[in-house]
Amino acid sequence: MGFRPFVYRLAKKYRLTGWVNNTNDGVHIEINSDNKQSTHFYYALLNSLPPLATITRSAIYKTKFTAHTDFSIVKSENSIKPKLLLTPDVALCDDCRNELRNPADRRHGYPFITCTNCGPRYSIITKLPYDRPNTTMVRFKMCKVCNEEYNNPMERRHFSQTNSCPDCAVEMQLYEKGKLTQNFTNLDYIVHQWQQGNIVAIKGVGGYLLTCDAANPKAIAKLRKRKHRPTKPFALMYPDVESIKKDVVLSEVEKEELQSIHAPIVLLRAKSNLELLSPEAVNEINRSLSRLGIMLPYTPLYDLLLTKFKKPIIATSGNITDSTIIFQDDKAISALSKIADIILLNNRDIVIPQDDGVVQFSKKHQQKVTLRRSRGKAPTYINPKLQLPSKTVLATGSMLKSVFGLINQQNIYISQYLGNTDSYDAQCNYDQTFNHFEKLLSPDFEAVVVDKHPDYYSTRFGRMLAKKHHLGLYEIQHHKAHFYSVLGENNLLDSEEKILGVIWDGTGLGDDGNIWGGEFFVYHNKQMTREYFTGDFNFILADKMVREPRIALLSIAGETKEIEELIKPKFTETEWKVYTRLLQKPDNLKCSSMGRLFDAAASLLFGFDVHSFEAEASMQLENRASKYYYYHPVLMQDSYLDDDIPDNLFTFLMKKLIHDITLQTDKNHIAAKFHISLVDYIIKVARKFNINKIAFSGGVFQNTLLLDIILENMPVDFDLYFQKEFSPNDEGIPFGQLMYWACQNKANNK
Numbered sequence: 176m177g178f179r180p181f182v183y184r185l186a187k188k189y190r191l192t193g194w195v196n197n198t199n200d201g202v203h204i205e206i207n208s209d210n211k212q213s214t215h216f217y218y219a220l221l222n223s224l225p226p227l228a229t230i231t232r233s234a235i236y237k238t239k240f241t242a243h244t245d246f247s248i249v250k251s252e253n254s255i256k257p258k259l260l261l262t263p264d265v266a267l268c269d270d271c272r273n274e275l276r277n278p279a280d281r282r283h284g285y286p287f288i289t290c291t292n293c294g295p296r297y298s299i300i301t302k303l304p305y306d307r308p309n310t311t312m313v314r315f316k317m318c319k320v321c322n323e324e325y326n327n328p329m330e331r332r333h334f335s336q337t338n339s340c341p342d343c344a345v346e347m348q349l350y351e352k353g354k355l356t357q358n359f360t361n362l363d364y365i366v367h368q369w370q371q372g373n374i375v376a377i378k379g380v381g382g383y384l385l386t387c388d389a390a391n392p393k394a395i396a397k398l399r400k401r402k403h404r405p406t407k408p409f410a411l412m413y414p415d416v417e418s419i420k421k422d423v424v425l426s427e428v429e430k431e432e433l434q435s436i437h438a439p440i441v442l443l444r445a446k447s448n449l450e451l452l453s454p455e456a457v458n459e460i461n462r463s464l465s466r467l468g469i470m471l472p473y474t475p476l477y478d479l480l481l482t483k484f485k486k487p488i489i490a491t492s493g494n495i496t497d498s499t500i501i502f503q504d505d506k507a508i509s510a511l512s513k514i515a516d517i518i519l520l521n522n523r524d525i526v527i528p529q530d531d532g533v534v535q536f537s538k539k540h541q542q543k544v545t546l547r548r549s550r551g552k553a554p555t556y557i558n559p560k561l562q563l564p565s566k567t568v569l570a571t572g573s574m575l576k577s578v579f580g581l582i583n584q585q586n587i588y589i590s591q592y593l594g595n596t597d598s599y600d601a602q603c604n605y606d607q608t609f610n611h612f613e614k615l616l617s618p619d620f621e622a623v624v625v626d627k628h629p630d631y632y633s634t635r636f637g638r639m640l641a642k643k644h645h646l647g648l649y650e651i652q653h654h655k656a657h658f659y660s661v662l663g664e665n666n667l668l669d670s671e672e673k674i675l676g677v678i679w680d681g682t683g684l685g686d687d688g689n690i691w692g693g694e695f696f697v698y699h700n701k702q703m704t705r706e707y708f709t710g711d712f713n714f715i716l717a718d719k720m721v722r723e724p725r726i727a728l729l730s731i732a733g734e735t736k737e738i739e740e741l742i743k744p745k746f747t748e749t750e751w752k753v754y755t756r757l758l759q760k761p762d763n764l765k766c767s768s769m770g771r772l773f774d775a776a777a778s779l780l781f782g783f784d785v786h787s788f789e790a791e792a793s794m795q796l797e798n799r800a801s802k803y804y805y806y807h808p809v810l811m812q813d814s815y816l817d818d819d820i821p822d823n824l825f826t827f828l829m830k831k832l833i834h835d836i837t838l839q840t841d842k843n844h845i846a847a848k849f850h851i852s853l854v855d856y857i858i859k860v861a862r863k864f865n866i867n868k869i870a871f872s873g874g875v876f877q878n879t880l881l882l883d884i885i886l887e888n889m890p891v892d893f894d895l896y897f898q899k900e901f902s903p904n905d906e907g908i909p910f911g912q913l914m915y916w917a918c919q920n921k922a923n924n925k
């Protein structure tokens with residue numbers, strides 16, 4: 176990240192002699208100076224870091240005197256194990272963008288322009304430390320001019336490991352109708368393909384993206400059909416911020432997030448009258464959800480293409496249905512040629528696949544929610560306030576949104592999103608990414624932390640690893656891990672005061688063998704206990720209930736008298752007979768999942784009876800409720816709750832919803848009242864336990880309407896803590912598992 180040149184230039188400014196290097200345990204600097212001068216230099220260095228640099232630890236001390244005549248950058252020595260952080264892939268920087276567009280610059284129009292402040296890192300590294308021979312740039316020999324830039328400490332590209340130019344270029348290839356064209360440079364041809372309504376697969380940073388004209392509903396429909404993806408929303412890439420503003424409402428924080436070095440997809444609120452996309456196109460893209468997932472061109476290639484096209488494109492992961500994003504060229508040709516009309520490849524290899532990251536902000540309070548932490552963020556997490564044990568540990572995460580994490584040499588690494596390890600493809604991705612980490616960091620694991628659920632792939636993986644290498648095995652219940660995740664992120668693990676954890680989620684195996692997901696934990700004296708929960712309902716048909724909201728509705732509302740009229744029509748005669756009989760069985764598992772309550776409400780109110788993609792029903796419920804909440808005065812008085820806390824929140828709320836339906840209340844209004852009642856319920860439970868520090872996690876808190884209602888209506892004497900860096904969904908689990916382990920080990924050390 177240009178750290179050594181930065182030190183060099185600073186040393187020159189201070190007229191110091193000595194050297195700087197970059198080894199596996201970080202940067203070392205030696206200078207000839209007196210105490211006063213070296214202290215000045217030390218603080219100047221800490222206070223003027225280059226854009227990508229973060230210092231997690233630093234120290235200054237006296238060494239044995241060696242005289243130096245000049246200041247120099249010396250070669251890396253690698254005698255010890257890597258203690259370095261892995262830098263994420265960074266979006267195109269402004270300096271490079273300006274050069275890219277400047278006809279007088281020697282890199283004008285060069286699609287792989289980079290510098291020390293931008294470009295790929297994590298996606299191209301094969302070995303630490305980050306030096307050119309340890310990246311997939313090793314095959315490109317720098318030309319004379321690039322080499323001079325590389326070796327000149329006063330240049331922005333000094334030691335830029337990705338340095339290249341049109342004379343020593345990363346080259347593109349075009350695959351079309353079974354033919355591969357080498358050294359392809361005609362970007363107008365790609366733009367022409369979009370204009371013709373064709374689908375183009377393009378190799379980017381973390382893998383291949385499938386693209387087409389976002390304003391052409393027919394092209395999008397074709398992409399949906401070929402990709403076997405009937406309804407799940409597609410992400411978009413717009414040429415620039417100005418064009419984004421034509422179609423969505425863009426706040427200042429949202430703009431900053433789009434333009435940040437991470438450059439994620441941001442879910443933005445579509446205007447009622449879009450300029451660049453027709454209503455038909457929007458309907459093809461997101462099926463009437465109110466937000467559009469938008470990103471900016473984060474590589475020079477995308478920047479060049481979008482500048483030419485001047486319109487948004489669909490930019491979705493190049494994969495089949497929900498499997499891992501394709502990143503290898505041969506696999507792209509064999510698998511993506513069935514979807515894309517042409518494929519744009521290049522000869523800079525990607526080492527491991529990463530999807531684009533996704534975040535969103537709540538409308539009113541601009542509360543940030545990370546939905547997917549991936550390209551641009553993974554795999555480093557820096558929080559100097561966390562006190563970590565020096566042991567090495569692996570946390571294997573969950574299943575639906577698989578991610579693993581490790582503490583190694585007191586650094587935390589959290590992998591990119593790896594997919595749903597229910598699928599074989601994602602399991603392979605999980606294994607490969609783990610092997611890659613082993614190769615990069617050579618960790619000496621002493622312990623493994625797994626979820627309590629014995630059938631998760633990640634749990635089996637962790638158990639096998641522990642058995643094979645005789646490692647300590649730790650188990651932590653799913654929702655407790657969620658709670659540890661939000662506690663760790665907010666530096667609350669050493670809190671003296673009681674903290675109430677509101678963990679509302681899809682499903683996770685509870686300590687009592689039932690299915691949990693509507694939990695209240697209390698964290699006090701480093702102990703976590705389940706103090707309260709929402710009540711429960713019968714859990715039948717296993718994963719089928721998760722996929723079909725109508726089944727959750729049947730289970731929760733089964734006792735009400737309106738069932739024949741409102742719910743029965745959602746099932747066939749046979750289904751009805753079988754399911755109602757199943758519900759009568761005395762030995763059913765009990766379920767307290769709040770995710771299922773959202774499903775049931777969405778099925779009851781709006782007919783979202785069967786999911787076509789994960790969490791569709793609850794997203795639609797939030798969407799409908801937002802349409803009411805943000806435009807009408809809705810108050811806590813509208814809560815369905817009276818003074819008491821209902822024993823069973825599920826059946827209580829369901830009866831209220833059904834009653835309101837029979838009164839013909841506006842359904843969007845009912846959905847808003849449903850959300851408000853949940854916040855009212857949280858307040859009442861917090862008061863019951865007399866706790867005013869409240870931390871929220873679990874998939875339900877991806878719901879930004881719920882966050883706005885919480886922030887707006889929770890009394891001011893409450894301190895509220897949320898997940899921002901990590902997702903409240905299951906992606907946040909491995910970080911929580913690591914925090915649990917860190918707590919246990921600190922306690923044991925005492």
Ligand SMILES: [Zn+2]
Nearest residue numbers: 268271290293
């Ligand atoms: Zn740059």
Ligand SMILES: [Zn+2]
Nearest residue numbers: 318321340343
């Ligand atoms: Zn060159």
